[in-house]
Amino acid sequence: MTPQTAVAPESLLAAPDQASQREITVEIGSLHAELERRERAGERIRLTVHDFPAYRSSVLRHPTKNLKLVDPETIELLSPAFGQRDVAAVESDLTIQHAGVPLGERMTVRGRLTDSWGRPVANQLIEIWQANSAGRYIHQRDQHPAPLDPNFTGAGRAITNSSGEYAFTTIKPGPYPWKNHVNAWRPAHIHFSVFGSSFTQRLVTQMYFPGDPLFALDPIFNTIWRQKDRESLIGVYDHDLTSAEWATGYRFDIVVDGPDATWFENESE
Amino acid sequence: MAVPARTLRPTPGQTVGPFFAYGVSYDRMHQVVDPYAPGAALLGGTVYDGAGAPVPDAFVEIFGADPDGRVPRERGAFRRDDHTFTGFGRAFTNDDGHYEFFTLEPGAATGRAAFFAAIVYARGLPDKLHTRIYLPDYEAALADDAFLASLSPGERASLIASRTPSGALQHDIRLQGEGETVFLDF
Numbered sequence: 001m002t003p004q005t006a007v008a009p010e011s012l013l014a015a016p017d018q019a020s021q022r023e024i025t026v027e028i029g030s031l032h033a034e035l036e037r038r039e040r041a042g043e044r045i046r047l048t049v050h051d052f053p054a055y056r057s058s059v060l061r062h063p064t065k066n067l068k069l070v071d072p073e074t075i076e077l078l079s080p081a082f083g084q085r086d087v088a089a090v091e092s093d094l095t096i097q098h099a100g101v102p103l104g105e106r107m108t109v110r111g112r113l114t115d116s117w118g119r120p121v122a123n124q125l126i127e128i129w130q131a132n133s134a135g136r137y138i139h140q141r142d143q144h145p146a147p148l149d150p151n152f153t154g155a156g157r158a159i160t161n162s163s164g165e166y167a168f169t170t171i172k173p174g175p176y177p178w179k180n181h182v183n184a185w186r187p188a189h190i191h192f193s194v195f196g197s198s199f200t201q202r203l204v205t206q207m208y209f210p211g212d213p214l215f216a217l218d219p220i221f222n223t224i225w226r227q228k229d230r231e232s233l234i235g236v237y238d239h240d241l242t243s244a245e246w247a248t249g250y251r252f253d254i255v256v257d258g259p260d261a262t263w264f265e266n267e268s269e
Numbered sequence: 270m271a272v273p274a275r276t277l278r279p280t281p282g283q284t285v286g287p288f289f290a291y292g293v294s295y296d297r298m299h300q301v302v303d304p305y306a307p308g309a310a311l312l313g314g315t316v317y318d319g320a321g322a323p324v325p326d327a328f329v330e331i332f333g334a335d336p337d338g339r340v341p342r343e344r345g346a347f348r349r350d351d352h353t354f355t356g357f358g359r360a361f362t363n364d365d366g367h368y369e370f371f372t373l374e375p376g377a378a379t380g381r382a383a384f385f386a387a388i389v390y391a392r393g394l395p396d397k398l399h400t401r402i403y404l405p406d407y408e409a410a411l412a413d414d415a416f417l418a419s420l421s422p423g424e425r426a427s428l429i430a431s432r433t434p435s436g437a438l439q440h441d442i443r444l445q446g447e448g449e450t451v452f453l454d455f
Contacts, residue, residue: 129292
């Protein structure tokens with residue numbers, strides 16, 4: 001194979017066919033129906049499917065072969081170790097990284113990181129990144145003509161405490177347009193990158209907000225093909241976490257997956 | 270002892286999207302060890318898509334044992350101090366789809382094949398992909414490995430790095446198509 005010269009990444013952002021939202025919505029519906037049919041026929045299907053052509057940039061980037069089931073070895077059953085030495089406490093507050101106060105709805109996100117057996121994952125790293133309240137990322141390749149906020153970068157880190165709990169203070173992100181199809185908009189979301197108790201449990205996901213009208217239209221959200229699994233990514237408004245005269249509160253609990261071998265690994269610690 | 274039934278449904282993964290760079294970068298993230306540290310090895314390669322084009326907006330994470338085969342338990346992968354070996358690194362692909370790490374080559378338990386655990390993330394990849402990057406130098410251990418033996422020659426080759434004349438480890442990752450890398454489920 002002759003090596004190809006890479007094209008500028010920003011030119012990759014627009015899908016070549018530029019389908020209508022109606023076409024994309026129909027595609028999402030038929031993909032979900034097909035996955036349900038395959039599951040009924042006895043196939044084991046992942047929570048998030050890699051092959052989901054309604055998300056156009058996945059077409060050439062998903063593996064075509066089934067993942068190979070393998071017994072994890074020690075390096076995979078343990079995780080890189082993190083602690084407060086890796087992350088300053090102030091990094092969990094995205095509203096105090098600049099001289100001024102960012103615009104938008106101040107909010108706190110709290111939650112608990114556990115494994116599939118409900119055991120807390122303590123002293124592990126959570127990274128988040130997000131758009132600002134206008135739906136603009138600070139990333140130089142985001143050319144959405146919404147204002148940048150000089151007082152908001154949109155990246156934070158936290159270490160879970162001994163009960164697996166974490167908390168961030170931030171600004172509620174806005175929805176943002178992308179070029180998957182004509183008039184494509186992502187529901188507002190915060191990206192989460194999470195380390196579990198084992199490297200196999202590594203998770204990158206997105207937290208959404210209740211009642212977003214864009215859920216059914218969004219191919220990325222719908223790469224998670226079961227309704228109940230999609231719902232698990234929607235933060236829960238919790239008035240007990242809302243603080244008077246200060247910030248609204250959302251709860252977002254995160255469960256990192258097995259495998260079974262990790263049960264023993266973490267029992268012995 | 271039997272593993273009890275799981276009580277919680279796992280949180281599903283999502284793509285890292287196009288704008289992860291400012292969210293997950295940190296100082297010297299691809300330098301698991303200093304490039305001039307004794308034993309420092311260069312591990313690098315290119316991430317390709319199904320059309321054979323380099324993927325310029327992906328990142329790779331590795332976690333590796335130390336040269337004695339011990340899994341690092343030390344903190345500090347996000348605050349490199351140039352003497353603590355944490356085994357963890359993260360590298361973005363550049364505009365040519367190329368990633369690289371400076372790290373120590375992992376050792377293995379007696380008779381086992383040594384490898385880096387690796388994870389790939391990219392815009393357009395709906396969820397993470399786990400793989401392994403085996404060292405090429407222990408032919409007997411590679412030949413005895415039950416998992417590698419279960420693969421076709423092409424699949425097996427997709428998991429084993431090659432050694433360049435200068436001694437570096439070279440390992441491309443193909444997300445799709447001819448020579449598609451073997452990705453793992455546990």
